[in-house]
Amino acid sequence: MGPSNKSSLSERKVAPTEARQTVADVEQQFAKADSALKQGDIAQAKATLDRLLKEHPTHFRSLMLQSAIAMGKAQYSKAEIYVRAALKTLPKESVISLDKAVAITQLIEALTKQGKHREAHAFSLILGGGEDQSLDALKASERSSVVQQKAEQRKGGLTDKVKKKIEQVFEKAKSAGAGEMLKEVNVEKAMSGVSKEAANAKIQDMAPAPLWNHDELHERKVVYVGMRQRAVLNAFREVRIRLLQKNSGDNMVVMVSSLKEGGGGSFFAFNLAATFALDPQKTALYVDCNPYDSSAERYVNGVINFGLSQYLMDDEIQLEQIIYPSGVERVRVIPTAGTNESAAELFNSERMKTFISEIKARYPDRFIILDAPSVESSTEARILAQHCDQALLLVPFGRTTEDEVLSGIDAVGKKRFAGLVFNH
Structure with a gap:
């Protein structure tokens, strides 16, 4: 004791x-x-x-x-x-x-x-x-x-x-x-x-950006109601209808890729987003996933500070900091922001999966368009196809063979393949 x-x-x-x-x-x-x-x-x-x-x-x-x-x-x-x-x-x-x-x-x-x-x-x-x-x-x-x-x-x-x-x-x-x-x-x-502008970039708090007028939309080759090339607008509307018919939910993630480089994938992807946003009850998010040939600067109505590449590499960067207004009503843009040779690894990461889930779940009325590199020149399109609900392949008219088309369909997977778009 x-x-x-x-x-x-x-x-x-x-x-x-x-x-x-x-x-x-x-x-x-x-x-x-x-x-x-x-x-x-x-x-x-x-x-x-x-x-x-x-x-x-x-x-x-x-x-x-x-x-x-x-x-x-x-x-x-x-x-x-x-x-x-x-x-x-x-x-x-x-x-x-x-x-x-x-x-x-x-x-x-x-x-x-x-x-x-x-x-x-x-x-x-x-x-x-x-x-x-x-x-x-x-x-x-x-x-x-x-x-x-x-x-x-x-x-x-x-x-x-x-x-x-x-x-x-x-x-x-x-x-x-x-x-x-x-x-x-x-x-x-x-x-x-820390950039105050970036910190306050929460999408629902964004002040409406100035919208492009018809001349500016025409210059950027963006579709709009009342445009003179009515056949072009109706073609995009038809694609939208087909995608909605194949979709079972309120929103979806659509990947757009071309079979070959220079096939017009970015042009088509952004215009598809703009077409979804023609419905006043819907919004669209264009995500630039092409680090080799980015087009986001053409569509962002403002200064780009951060993009998808930085978001995937740095968990300190928040989703709100990479979403920007475009000059099209109800369309937002996520730029890739710079060339990144590790894009394949980033797109295959857990953070990318979380990113896709979050942007899809956060806004049930939003349609997400992923602008992917061409299937022919990269592996990124194959990886991004895993994150989408439907995949569209652009076929440059007169530049592809039947074998290349079949190979492209195999690359995105028959389960997600939604159709071919022939681009003249």
């Missing part, structure tokens, strides 16, 4: 010292991350916080700083995860503390950016003075005011009253001497070195 008690007493004496060392180490690591962020080194700050949270997953300030970094990069769902984790570390007091108010404010912004207005509204009620109400009660109250919620959603965000309350929270925090806390959740700090 004696030796055992002595050992136990010794452990109790050591524990407080170890605890102080742990706290000091956490503070040192956090200070390092904070310093890196202030110097604009977001990658270093994030790496330090990742290591810190791996050992101390309930460190409130680190969770909040990670959330701020994610917000600055327009990674709103990730920011939501971090700030929810931070809220769980706080006591469930009846009076809202400064830490909790700041966290809830950050959560409201993350939810609003994702279009989760109902949840954002519920948390805004907590900030609005409902200190004695539980979140469940707030949700019940929220469900009973559907008309008000829909009105807020149409406005695209929170009411002026809630926005004013959020501003008051930060003013109160400043007066309470919480300057350091506010720095940690300051999105502007976290956005150092």
Whole structure:
């Protein structure tokens, strides 16, 4: 018994010292991350916080700083995860503390950016003075005011009253001497070195780009209602009808490839997207998957910062950052953005599979067109065919043999092959 008690007493004496060392180490690591962020080194700050949270997953300030970094990069769902984790570390007091108010404010912004207005509204009620109400009660109250919620959603965000309350929270925090806390959740700090335009490029938040007039559409060889070459427009409409007849879902992924280089695949792919978008109830997404002969710059109505190649290589780049408006109503563009000799490997990656699933599931009224390199000159078309629902092959008139056509059909697979388009 004696030796055992002595050992136990010794452990109790050591524990407080170890605890102080742990706290000091956490503070040192956090200070390092904070310093890196202030110097604009977001990658270093994030790496330090990742290591810190791996050992101390309930460190409130680190969770909040990670959330701020994610917000600055327009990674709103990730920011939501971090700030929810931070809220769980706080006591469930009846009076809202400064830490909790700041966290809830950050959560409201993350939810609003994702279009989760109902949840954002519920948390805004907590900030609005409902200190004695539980979140469940707030949700019940929220469900009973559907008309008000829909009105807020149409406005695209929170009411002026809630926005004013959020501003008051930060003013109160400043007066309470919480300057350091506010720095940690300051999105502007976290956005150092990150393009604001790219971070705010969430497609539903995009300001409508100027649309091309008929002369500009004609110059770019894009189909439109009222064009003089009515036979060309009707030909694209016929292809659209055939694809819809073969499709069982609300939207689909269509790959367009030519049997030979210079077969007009990009011209056809974008015009097919424009034809789907002629229906005011539908939208289209043209994805340039041809890193060797990109055409996206011709169709993007703006400056290209990132493209599909960068997205597939860097998981820090978000989907919203590579979607651009075109000059055609209801048509968006994802450019390939530069030549990439590893395109085959990128298109065959798990991230590519996730990308296709996400763009298809996110918008049920959207038709996705993949502009692939020619079947003859690359392996990319064969790989991309695995990701599509239907595949169209362009046949340059008078330039192909029957064997080449059959070989092209085998390349995309008979299950996905939707038909041949003879291009004059």
